[in-house]
Amino acid sequence: MVQGWVDSGRPVARPDQASLEALVAAVPRFAVDEAVEVCGVAEQHWGKKLLPHVTAYLTMALCLYSDDEVEEVAQKVTGSLSQFGAWDAAWEPPTSSEIMQARKRLGRDVLRETFYRAAEPVATRETRGAWLRGSRLMAIDGFGLDVPGSAENAAEFGYAGNGRSRSAFPKARVVAVVECGSHAFIDAEVGPWNRSEKAMAAALLTSISTDWLLLADRGFYSFAAFSAANQTGAGLCWRAPTQLSLPILKVLPDGTYLSALVNPRLRGRQREEMLQVAKSGAKPDPAGAHVVRVIEYDVPDRDGGELVRLITNVRDPEDATAVELAATYHRRREAEAANGRLKTVLRGPGKVLRSKSPDLAHQEIWAYLLVQYAINSLICQAATGADIDPDRISLPGTLNIVRRTATGAAAFPS
Template sequence: MPQAVLSGRLTDHIGLGVLSARFHRDLLEEVINRTGCREKRSRRLPAHVMIRYVIAMGLYAQESAEEVMRRLVGSLRTMGSWSDDWQVPTASAISQARQRLGVAPVKELFERAAVPVAGSGTKGAWLGRRRLMAIDGTSFDVADTPANVARFGRMGSGPKASAYPKVQVTAVIECASRAVVGAVLGPCSTGERTQAADLTGVLKPGMLLLADSGFYSFELFNRFTATGADLAWRIGASVSLGLVRWLSDGSYLALIYRPGLSAERRRRLAQTATDGGEVPADTARLVRVVDYTVPDRNLDGELITVITTITDPTDVPAMDLATAYHDRWEEESALNEIKSDLRGRGEVLRSKTPDLVEQQMWGLLLAHYAIRALLVNAADEAGYDPDRLSFIRGLRLVRRQVTDQAAIFP
């Protein structure tokens, strides 16, 4: 019987196994059209293939360029479309194709596809009617090339400078799923608070954003409040609070102030709020304050102070808010999964140019998002909290499926 031949280039049939459903071909085509990266002539490695390839780099961050491509070419032998003269493109050809693709389509795909995945019944996803979200940042080592140093910089200076340049990533995650749904990349000299200002568009009414004290500023707090989402942010001892009145659950209403106000001005504003008067929004804001300690985790009895836009204690009692705040640690767990489990502990993003570093970073985020979405779906079906499902096991499952589909050698 003659061998059936699949139409089109072999690489047109590249797939990512269970990940292909999350980033389907129609979505890739929309992204390609929107970013204008469609190739002018027929190429062996067209844009839609390279987008999938960049995501696969996130799954196989420690593999060579050719090996990642080899693992992608799936099911050709069983489909009767094997061609003996097809060979895996060289590392140079793959690098050139990545350069043609650029950063924009991979970033656009993340922004289009990375949305909260927890459903109404997902365990641990909600505080009452509010979806729990968190924000945090970290940095990734990148290849030590002059171009990467110029764009991203090193931590420290002189003999204390970091061995590698670092790209700074600040991200918003959905706490229950640990799915990253918004991110900003930049030089390591750019602080988390500065990058966070570009993430307000991720937040929507019905969300509760948790943040550590490093993110607090009067201006940034107001910017996130303007999104309609609620906030629960820890603040440091240096932040001035003006007591307005105590509440029934042990929390209290207070004012936070624009920097630079004199002590007398702050006192008068607090008195105005206590008397039921209005205070200028650009000068002070009324918040609810929850103070608590966690003795079994902090033997020194350090006081944790969280301010929130949820001012009604009957809506969310202080104890519930304090408990929910510690879901912020899910952000650190998510970032650690990307750094240690996907990229590999202590590994360096090997892309040699800044644009390819950013492209690879978006691919890592997309790979992590797809696995996390898969785990949430599985947890919901089983009635589990997603925390009970191991990310590493999910990653191995995805890698195994891709490998099973792509056990092909040129």
């Protein structure tokens, strides 16, 4: 039995299936090579050791072994490289300085472009907890990462708080789209702390897929954001802000009701005319309004009760009941869990990133996103094969197996 691989103790995979080779399979060499080409870094002088793809995988390895010094990580993984023609066994492992210079040559954008090419939904139709009536459950959420307090990082990312009370370190903000079933990040934006999550999400909402049901908390709502996401044809189930006006247009048999989201730029007579169009059953101009279904329910165990209002473009109760959508909305916490997995398990609680310059800090963040994606892809595949929910598989146990096997069975592509 593989101890720590499944919380229940039920084995679902052999240790060799959780090697670094399996992780690299989730971030294939061609994706790295395409990113190197797009970013124009192949033309630089790389020497014969730390080529662009080797540097990319070494940077990911630095995230996999977040507790180890740079040269220790190099000692662990370069032995595997020689088995696949990417490293001469007679060479000395690279020094910390050599790796730093290679990372600088790689730049901030290669791993971001690699992520865009490699990350994709991994749950299959057989994956438990990943679907609602044929719609893939996805969620959007944000989190912060502490970066070293160099003057350059402070200027790039800024601090949380204000001049009188601010965070100990500069913070980068990450907004990511997460596949609920697998906990894998499949799209992301990285920026300074003073950029709001809502503003950063705007770049992600136009590229969602028609077979998704995207879940979002009330902090992500704006008329523009909902409009952009709605135009993709994807299903949406978002929590409405407390102050959002949701006039009742029609009460549905299940107790939910149709309402209209009206562009806040329309006021007075224009707003009333748009509401009348929506109430008549005609489709309003999407630049002015959207007809949505509203689901209201109480959460009684939260400080005397809390009213939750969900807005969804799944308007027909036959397509999804109110109970189904209410239960599904709370799967949004899978995104919070995914954030926590990166911050407290992969990176480690309270840890600050390694990189003291903005370019390398961006590079390191994308490396963490890639490693998180790869590990959760591996977990999802194992869980699907065993017909259990991926939530039942221990991430720390899986990560320990990967780290133990990385020095022997890792297959970095040549």
